[in-house]
Amino acid sequence: MRYVEACGLRVSVIGLGAWQFGSPEWGWGSQFGPAEALAVVDRARSLGITLIDTAELYGGGESERLLGRALAGPGARESVVLASKITPTWPTRDRVAAAARGSLARLGTGHLDLYQVHWPNPLVAQRSTMAGMRTLQAGGLVRQVGVSNYSLGRWKAAEAALGSPVVSNQVRYSLLARRPERQLLPHAAAAGRLIVAYSPLAQGVLAAKYTADTAPGGVRARNLLFSAENLRRAEPVLSALRELASAHQATPAQVALAWVVHHPGVVAIPGAKSVAQVEANAAAADLQLAPDELAHLTAAADRFHRELVTSAGALVGRRLRPARHPAEG
Secondary structure: OOEEEEOOEEEEOEOEEOOOOOOHHHOEOOOEOHHHHHHHHHHHHHOOOOEEEOOOOHHHHHHHHHHHHHOOOOOOHHHOEEEEEEOOOOOOHHHHHHHHHHHHHHHOOOOEEEEEEOOOOOOOOHHHHHHHHHHHHHOOOEEEEEEEOOOHHHHHHHHHHHOOOEEEEEEEOEOOEOHHHOOHHHHHHHHOOEEEEEOOOHHHHHHOOOOOOOOOOHHHHHOHHHOHHHHHHHHHHHHHHHHHHHHHOOOHHHHHHHHHHOOOOEEEOOOOOOHHHHHHHHHHHHOOOOHHHHHHHHHHHHHHHHHHHHHHHHHHHHHHOOOOOHHHO
């Protein structure tokens, strides 16, 4: 396992996302349950995965409660960097403090290693949200502050309001979702901050097992990447993943994760429903792709994005084209 450090926060480049724990939309209660989740966390720790990410929103608090059970054993809590997130319904100073105490109670711990604002709320001033974070840090309840789904401008404003580093920004990032490369990745690399990539496998598209005829249901049915048209567009990317997976005796998902975490200051938090999945994810940390292999994947992803933009532009053009008057024939 490889590790990176920013502002004193040292984490594994492959973490464990815990959205799936307690969330029926991910198959909780039908495909897997508490026994599997506890086994996943235990195996993750034994593999050197230190970053475990959850949120008060996940499973209505059930994800946090289950992680509390999983980390209750001797030395378990001390072996991980435990991160959670506040739902930004109204993240004022008092609400931030109250939400953190609720998360701490569900997690059964005295502190959070990383506490993040799940989404920006433009109706609440950053100074109020970050005042709550400062209070938590001063009281020893939170060690590091992060944000999630923030633009670069909002991230910098949050740090200015906090008066100390906002060490991380958790954003959607994968071969098929590359907007963070425009500003966020360069800033993180230059400023010594972290990008925490969620959905690094595009919710499973990059596992290269779905086709236009076999798209999944559940929460992923709402993801436009699983549309028949986009799965067809993504096929060259999936083909490149399969090609490199074969060359490295790996899986397409492992190759996709290795591409994400080769970027400086980027860590990934894929989910896992089984021990086998978390083992495969962890192994991706040590998969070294050659520069030409990375370039091959990036070029395939570039073509996917160009086609996506071209298609979106054509669709907008059709919608904006004025209707003909009957007399125009």
